[in-house]
Amino acid sequence: MSAPSLGGVSVPRGDGETIIRLRRGSSITDFAEKIDANPASLVTVLFHLGEMATATQSLDEDTFGLLGAELGYKLQVVSPEDEERELLDQFDINIQDELDAEGDDVLEPRAPVVTVMGHVDHGKTRLLDAIRNSNVVAGEHGGITQHIGAYQISHVHEGTARDITFIDTPGHEAFTAMRARGAKVTDIAILVVAADDGVMPQTVEALNHAQAANVPIVVAVNKIDKEGANPDKVKGQLTEYGLVPEEYGGDTMFVEVSARQNLNIDELIDAVLLTADAALDLRANPDKDARGIAIEANLDKGRGAVATVLVQSGTLAVGDTIVAGTAHGRVRAMFDENGEALDVALPSRPVQVLGLSNVPRAGDTFLVTPDERTARQIAEKREAADRNAALAKRRKRISLEDFDQAVAEGKIDTLNLILKGDVSGAVEALEDALLKIDVGDDDVQLRVIHRGVGAITQNDVNLATVDNAIIIGFNVKPAERVAELADREGVDMRFYSVIYAAIDDIEMALKGMLKPEYEEVQLGTAEVREVFRSSKFGNIAGSIVRSGIIRRNTKARVSRDGKVIGDNLTVETLKRFKDDATEVRTDFECGIGLGSFNDITEGDIIETFEMREKPRV
Known part of the structure; x- marks a missing residue:
């Protein structure tokens, strides 16, 4: 070398x-x-x-x-996967070898994990409500699920009690990231389609997520009790997307249900279990340290960081030391979906875990470590790697030549945001939706400089003051005395409970930052009939207005035989006979003076125009 x-x-x-x-x-x-x-x-x-x-x-x-x-x-x-593998190798934790080494003698049946997906307002939450007999809809803003939840039920199938875990994912398109994550951890997807509405854009989006994850699909045709319901239409529409009903010779189970009337709910659960038994080998090894995924997490005022985790293999017990993303800690307590305490959680079991140092992100993997020191070191290394990756992503690539020019001309406008929410999944989904906003102009950028879970704090306001940022609060409010500090520092804080409003406001703000675009609007045209010589004003075009209005002090151009011979001129004088005029309308005669431009002959066309600001759409 x-x-x-x-x-x-x-x-x-x-x-x-x-x-x-x-x-x-x-x-x-x-x-x-x-x-x-x-x-x-x-x-x-x-x-x-x-x-x-x-x-x-x-x-x-x-x-x-x-x-x-x-x-x-x-x-x-x-890659993140290789990075994670190399990180765990440093602590002699090798997940892949364990997976490869597991044989039939240690694997035991586990419950299927089912994700409910579909278009907004097609009845997903009400269907889950009917399945587990609890009212989730009442707690949602505008009937839209804002969080991911996980629940386990027991169902008697062919004379045997079977457990099934359900994951509820939001239906609005802004939650694409959360819905995609649901498809990654799930075994089977229930695609909910309203019989009176049919296949909608988010239905197709949910379908694509499930198919991309290679997940079997059971279709629940909901709202069959409503007027105008047409289940056959839904079956025909989904056939175009590769979901062919069994009665049409396909292998997809369709179940017609009514969540409101509680019709055919048991048949739907049976269909899920039949699909699981036929298409999947659902087994896991419970006799080892637990591993799984954090489905949701939030900061509770009394209990600290609370994470909903799904155990995918092994057994999680109270007292275990775990690391989930950049969070670590000892499991102080575990609760099921009904708030009842648990000592252990077997594979496919969703539980709420208390005892983590901070709030993990939705979708972070968790694993049990030999001791707290190992967990803390893994978490710290992950945090450092994430921070560096975020810094690299944030850096805008621009050459030295362009950089000085852009700064000098003030071309780069950036809207800085700080996002705070009640749960990490909602914050991530909101960030994902905001970063996808396209206002059609590269001169305007949106940058999320910080995001977190919990109330808006003084640190958030201080950061917003330094970076001139706007704070977005999603289902959270400022902590004590923070509002006064923000008011004193002039920091703009906005609060939302439904994601549509936040996206609309930020999009309008970005459009407001755009430099105005102008378009040329023709005002009128005049034909030159005779040219008068004036020692004071130069050549005066004696003209007749053919269309529109000729106004004094507007921009003008002169064309002859279809070719422009004078452009960017100004109508400096405008007369009707010997009197000055402000404007002259169609079919009236006038005298037009174009300042120092004197190359005018009979038959020329004078066109006047103005530049108007073009509205953004």
Whole structure:
């Protein structure tokens, strides 16, 4: 390996084949350590490549690719999955080997995990309500499920009591991320379609999530008791998406139900169990440390961080030390969906867990560790990796030439947001929806500088003050004296309980930041009949107005035989006979003076126009 001079500095150079592996969010210093180089030299090389960064700044994959290509290295940014595997390997925790080693002798049957999916207002929550005999709808804003919940029921199927776990996912399209997560942890999806409404966009979206996760689907045709219900229409529509009913020769079970009238609910549960038995091998090893996924989490005033977790393998017990994402702690207590305390949770069992250090994100995996020290170290390393990855993602790639110009011209406008919510899944879904807002202009950016769970705190207001950010509170309010601080500092705090309103407000704010767009609007045209010479005003075009209105002081252009011979002119004088006029209408004669532009002949067309601000749509 030689050390040639690049941009005036000496840097060790690769052979073009050497592979360097870097974690997400790595810095130039991390890269320099791998190739035994001076970080300052790499900063200089990057500068000459048109990128400006400090030695400790997290870089994105494209920037590293550019730097690696210049120095003769192939850079690989480790995927989150590989990163997680390598992290756990450091603590001698190897999940894959355990999975491969598990044989039939240690595997025992487990309950199917069922996700209820479908379009908004097609009755998913009411269907779950009918299944588990509890009223969830009453607690929802506008009848829209804002959180993910998990519940387990017992059902007698073919003379045997069987447990089934249900996951309730929101139906609004803004919760795509949460619904997708539901499909990842589920064994079977119930697709709810209203018999009076048919297949809707979110029905197709939910269907795509389930099919992408390779999950068997049972269709619940709901609201069959309503006037105008047409279950056959629903079956025909879903056939186009590959869900063919059994009576049509397919393999998808369709059950016609009415959640309101409690019709055919048992038949639906039977269909789920029949599908599970026929299509899936639902077994897990309960005799090992528990592993699973955090479905939801929130900050409770009296109990601290509360996480709803789904045990996927092993047995979780009170007293176990666990790590879930960047949260860790000892399980102080576990509760089922009815609030009753549990000592152990077997595979496919959803439980609320108390004792975590902070609130994990919805979708974070959890695992039991040998001791608290290991759990804390894993959590800290994950947190550092996430922070670096977020910094790398946040960095906007812009060349030095463009950067100075953009700053000088004030082209880059950024709306900074701080998101706080009552549960992490809702915050993540809101962020996902907001970042998808497209106002059709690259000059305006939206950036989420912080998100969290719980009440809005003084730290949030201080951060908003520094970064000139707006605080969005979703189902939360400010803590004590925080509102006064925000008012004193001039920080804008907005509170929402339904996600539509937040998205609409932010979209309007972004559009308001856009620089106005203008369009040309024609005012009128006049034909030149005769040209008068004036020593004071130059040539005056004696004209007749053919269309619209000719106004004084408006912009004008002159065309001859269809070709523009004078553009960006101004109607400086406008007369009716010898009197000055402000405007002249169609079919009236007038004298038009275009200032210093005198190249006017009989038959020319004078067109006047103005620039009007174009409304954003």
